[in-house]
Amino acid sequence: MAYQVLARKWRPQSFDDVLGQQAVTRTLTNALKSGRIAHAFVFAGPRGCGKTTTARVLAKALNCINGPTPTPCGECDACVEIAAGRDMDVLEIDAATHTGVDNVREVIIEGLSIAPVRNKYKVFLIDEVHMLSSSSFNALLKSIEEPPPHVVFMMATTELQKIPDTVLSRSQVYEFRTIAAKTVAERLRHIAAEEGIEIAEAGLLLLARAGEGSMRDSLSAFDQVRAFAGDAIHVEDVVTVLGLVGRDLVLDMLDAVASEDAPAAFMLVERAIERGYDLRLLCRELARATRDLLLLSVDRARADDPEIASEGERDRLKHLADLSSREDLLRAFDLLTHAEQELRTSDQPRYNMEMALLRLMHLRKLVPLTELL
CATH class of the missing domain: 3.40.50.300 (P-loop containing nucleotide triphosphate hydrolases)
Structure with missing residues (x-):
């Protein structure tokens, strides 16, 4: 058959x-x-x-x-x-x-x-x-x-x-509405169990997010990854096949920005280019992670939401949320959103990406007006 x-x-x-x-x-x-x-x-x-x-x-x-x-x-x-x-x-x-x-x-x-x-x-x-x-x-x-x-x-x-x-x-x-990533991930987990496929929770969440609310898109992506990796699928397999940006790299970049470590930020951009990542997608994922940090700063209980963080990321996201004020995160989100637009038309996207990270570090040094008065 x-x-x-x-x-x-x-x-x-x-x-x-x-x-x-x-x-x-x-x-x-x-x-x-x-x-x-x-x-x-x-x-x-x-x-x-x-x-x-x-x-x-x-x-x-x-x-x-x-x-x-x-x-x-x-x-x-x-x-x-x-x-x-x-x-x-x-x-x-x-x-x-x-x-x-x-x-x-x-x-x-x-x-x-x-x-x-x-x-x-x-x-x-x-x-x-x-x-x-x-x-x-x-x-x-x-x-x-x-x-x-x-x-x-x-x-x-x-x-x-x-x-x-x-x-x-x-x-x-x-x-009809788009389907929540949590709901898609639960369905993928059920199908994986029925099909005898071994895949980590983080991998299921990546597949659910890749579908952007479409169950069919997530299942098609699941099929594609299965063809590549067989019935034992690792998170790295999902990232490789779908051309996704690894979440660890995104969090490493935000960590470098929070610690104002410019050399580390430049090195991470170089690593992203070596891995063949689309810098626009990287910028989008940075904005998404910044939004997740902002949600955690507003409501700590959201750390248990699988759409915000997988189980292995929760402690790290909480730590990063503690390193930045809400004002810093709001400014960072706006800057990254504009940077993604610039990357679309740039002849040298690497330079734009590096300058965006440097601007993020500079924005953290701004002092609220209320503290100056």
Whole structure:
């Protein structure tokens, strides 16, 4: 059997499995329980957060042999075929390849009057619906507003603002959010245990952060690292494969700034270049770590938050937070944010990076005006 990537193998099969979207899944679950099912849905949100997956689960919930039900069995013919993407009554349409009005008329409008072959509902799942042309949207308006009782429209999009208001007003709109790194890391930990993969907690957190709130992106990155390192994955493997900046290097730089050790800062920039790091990414990670230190200075309890620090970093971050005032950290964050912008257009990014670190050391010598008065 051909290898199936983790993102597909572990795609959620029920509303309970869809993580980080409780507002959406709870609303849909209650609607199914009460029998108040809309005829058109728009699922909008960032990539990889569960829009198409939720639409498939909803299609199963509507067409399950026990349905409509908020807990589809996953074993009947309808559930199995919908999960596999081959159910005759659930038409998944890629709007990017069916942009024109003629495609919409042929694939969707002309098929509305045809009853489902086996299921209770005929579902039209239109992915990336914002790619449809204006004439295609206009052709769909009447069908979306008053479809036959056996038809349900589900539309997924990453760009809600591109969908005409006339379509949105005829549909129930559900907005998906990015998924917290902690939630993604917990899911990756579960999958690693089921797949027999050994990986440190810090490695899981790096993969979760690399996805930037997208479960699919994190799973794809996990697959890539697994291909490189096998079933025993070290943190260094994750850093190497994904081109991430090692957290130790970032904290070493902040330590050099706090101790005003310019030679060490220059040496660390050289080390980053030797490792092939993108200096813009390094600057971004420095800003991120500075933000973490600021959070710790405001609320010490956040040290236990895995999104702020892994278990091995907590003591060091607490120590660095003690070395700087909140004013220092605020100024450092602003400087690093501007430095990242400068690095984008610089012909000599190394020089900009070195000067940014020196400016950070100089800013620490500034005395608050209240102390001078």
